[in-house]
Amino acid sequence: MLVIVASVICCVCILEWFLNCRSRAKAFWSIPGPKGAIIFGSCLQVVGTPVQLFRNLRKWASMHEDIYRQWIYPYGVVHIYNPHDIEVVISNPKYNEKSLLYDNLRPWLCDGLLLSKGYKWQMRRKILTPAFHFNILRHFTAILEENSSRLVTKLEDELNHERSDVIPLMSDTTLNSICETSMGAKLDEDSSGAGKLYKSAIHEIGKLIIHRIARSWLAFDTIFNLTKEGRRQKEVLNVIHNFPKRIIEDRRMFIEKHGFKVPTDDLDEEDVVGPIKRRMAMLDLLLSAEKEGMIDDDGIQEEVDTFMFEGHDTTAMGLTFILMELANNPLVQDKVVQELREIFGQSSRPGSMQDMGQMKYLECCIKETLRLYPPVPFISRYITDTVTLSGHVIPRGKTLCHIHIFDLHRRADLYPEPLVFNPERFTAGNCASRHPYAYIPFSGGPRNCIGQRFAMLEMKSAVSAVLRRYRLLPVTTPDQLQFSADLVLRTTHPVYVRFQRRY
Template identity: 55%
Template sequence: MIAYLLIAIIVVLCFAEVYLNQNKLARKLKKIPGPKDVFIVGNGLEIIVSPVELFKLGRKYANKWKGIYRIWAYPFGAVNIYNPEDIEIVVSTMKHSEKSPIYKLLKPWLRDGLLLSSGTKWQQRRKILTPTFHFNILRQFYVTLEENSRRLVEKLSTTLGEPVNVTPLFSEYTLNSICETAMGTQLSEEISKSAKSYKEAIYKLGNYLVERFVRIYLYSDFLFNFSTLGKKQKKALETIHRFTEKVIHDRKSNFDEQKLIYTDDDDDEHLYVHTKKKKTAMLDLLISAEREGLIDDLGIKEEVDTFMFEGHDTTAVGLSFFLMLLANNKGAQDKIVTELNDIFGDSKRPVSVEDLPKMKYLECCIKESLRLYPPVHFISRTLSETVVLSNYTVPAGSLCHIHIYDLHRREDLFKDALKFDPDRFLPENCIGRHPYAYIPFSAGPRNCIGQKFAIMEMKCVVATVLRNYTLLPVTRPSDIEIIADIVMRNNGPINVKFERRIKKNV
């Protein structure tokens, strides 16, 4: 009898907590339009669907409520925005820079790296890492990117006329590139085998994270760690961390030969400079910072895990969708080739870093592809204070989900928004566009630190591929079925056919 009484008391207390929370936060959020909720669970039951259906559900809500809507899934209340004016309020300053609790799901993987850290720690890490992406350092990386692009072209020569799933190819290309540039590690045959397991583990981990996201009861680390899903995630994380630790170990073993010295420039920004003229890898900066007492071994692991993932997976995804779009838009593909012919003429010389600024139309095409298929399609913050978004008062402590995918497909911002139209990004057509209407690399102080590297990498490999091959459509935009994941992924392969480009200058 006493046991039943205790259970009844616990249930009543839980209901009381829910009621109080709904009065404090949910009641305020309910003034914002959104789906009908159920007592206690709110909209929690609606999101327990497959990754494909979960992505579709977000688009259904975005089409029904223009620019802003709210959801409630105890104990979280969230406002979802895709108005540029609202997005500017949230991301343009450090005021709301703290990532939302949803990113807690990434903690076992990325721990407290640049993506997830906040406050002083984030500022210190950003200061250490910023020099890696200085233009002069990127120029040093370029030779490696170009060499890897030519290797990719050679690999494609064995697939001519056949449908090719380009995602694994680009994943290998971008992983090799980030390892050999930012990490300063050449992928030996032994490491290449581990790299395959690493990539497979990342794909699995993405699925596990989505499964956990839709099952709110698994947000508890205690319950999750004992679940089957938690055990699967642990195994995937062991594979991922083993690979990045190997990369760090190998670079540290050769580090003394690099002889970096730590200096301050006139702008009070820390820089690491080689005593000999050698490439400065991001990992070198981290190792030097460790020897200066600015970061510890765990901190290095955090940043390497973060940049190994962000530096290869997002770019591979962007390239996969881009080639699919070019294969399906012959006119745009031909215009890029004409531009390349103007740059290279009859020469067979490799693409140099000096050629990249001349590829203006190619850059427009890349930007348009990133508009339609932004690799990071969703970011989330915790609002540090009460704000007004779309004329609604949103209370402090609310989660704020920013849907980049829906922002980029707003008809009032991009006419005929579903059409692939690179001319949108010609300079004359960008005049008057809201600065937060297009944010494929996020925006504000916490924007993507590696965006220049990513664009340089995309230009290099696409230019090299198009100088050698014509792209023919297999997978079409109408075939694409996006799944909910930490990055934009298709529910299936993205296939393209390659044919030898018959030109005397190739």
């Protein structure tokens, strides 16, 4: 059956090539790029293991100064990694639409903020923007600090180990944080076991999605759904979608009974959602918007799923890499610790929003980590109008533009000695002279990451809590890292650090 389906698809592709695609494909040949086969172009070049795909992308970028092209039937693809071209694309609302690669996320996120476009995207952005206002972030800081405190306690069990894999430790912490701040639910307190299943499903879905992205023939739903991965994805999505539904309904009933107020500087925590002490969650804003007819039940589910996707794995990997770099750069680590002592003294009190604002050098360290290891290493857009990039005319139509943040951040002309961990790059004076689109770990333009301030707070909270209690000693070194193509920047092997009590 699969052979018959494949044969029919191949015949259709060849016919469409001669009728519609041949002239468009020729327009791409003037752009430098790897050789490809007639009709199907570079389809086979992107097939392979995730490690091979990641290496090939880096190899092609090193071979071509600013831009290269591929033809992956029936789409033309341009890859860019210089700030001038990137500004042209992501600063222009004409190119706001995410490319077809994101369609692989649609069974999970449906039409949430990441994937929606046009008026729907504008409305969702308007609803959700208040969730990241200073007054609300101030309330979330207490949740982040509590989760950081639990992380520090958990690390006591790691003191007798010669090495500790920090990826699962960071992932568990950030998943707990985003679940509590977005839905108001503590996964570790879920006695039904659904929280544990949900955590596992979140981790598995990313692997299934990247498996599909790396195999162009699985873009067809009919084919993908026949594979074991397609069947497994359906099972995993049932778990992912069902867990928030129960929490959303519980939260809806609470809001119905006690009401909802947006926090101000005058409000105590008890006043946020009524007379019963219960912390506000991002979900409350969605439920409030539902009352005003701005969003429906399906829309709430979409945005909660989007929060969970965008808000935990990316931050977890960012934390993983900064702990590794601080362990390998003891002088930098000592400088961060000195800054923390100036803020906290010998006190063990939790940090506040004001404390986070004083962590200037730690912020430079986080930014330098996100330069070297951007958690989202590339983004992709449709080219919906003819545009000139690096002197080449890029035709509109079935044209994708892949923006490689990983390669942008490692350009020697932008960052001398680009592989060296140097937080001084992000002092105020050094940042001022840099192209505004030379550093985009949270994307840029109208569709920049809505949660970037939240992510920075979370990383400051976790790193400062860990460093106040423990010294980080090196195990995994940066040159040992092997990256794999994935939804986020992920390594093929554990990232190890050794923890040692400071006092």
